[in-house]
Amino acid sequence: MVNGYSxxxxxxxxxxxxxxxxxxxxxxxxxxxxxxxxxxVADLETAIAQADPDNKFYPAKVVGPARSSEGTMLYYIIDLYSDL
Structure with missing residues (x-):
């Protein structure tokens, strides 16, 4: 269970x-x-290098994929490194 989601x-x-x-x-x-x-991506350093906050691309640690109740495949954000 992640952030209350199964x-x-x-x-x-x-x-x-x-x-x-x-x-x-x-x-x-x-x-x-x-x-x-x-x-x-392979690691946090790669995610940071590829991030582009001006265009809304952020490095993160995610878990998934998981199917939502609507049938959509989702990833849940564990950590978002938006302030790097």
Whole structure:
């Protein structure tokens, strides 16, 4: 359970796991983002290097993917490094 959400991985996925990513979000106060707005990267340094806050791309630690109740694949934001 993450931030009160139950993670229900895609049927073909073994489990939802924590990873570093660059996420595109319209506002910093988001706790989940569509999978299409997430680019998984190797580590935090890579996420920071690829971030572009002026265009709303932020480095983050995410967990997922998980299917929402609406059937959309989502990633949940564990840490958002918006102040780097």
């Amino acid at each position: 993670l229900d991985p895609h049927p073909r996925a073994n489990f939802a796991k924590e990873e570093f990513a660059v996420v595109r979000i319209p506002r910093v106060k988001r706790d989940r983002v569509p999978a299409a707005s997430v680019e998984i």
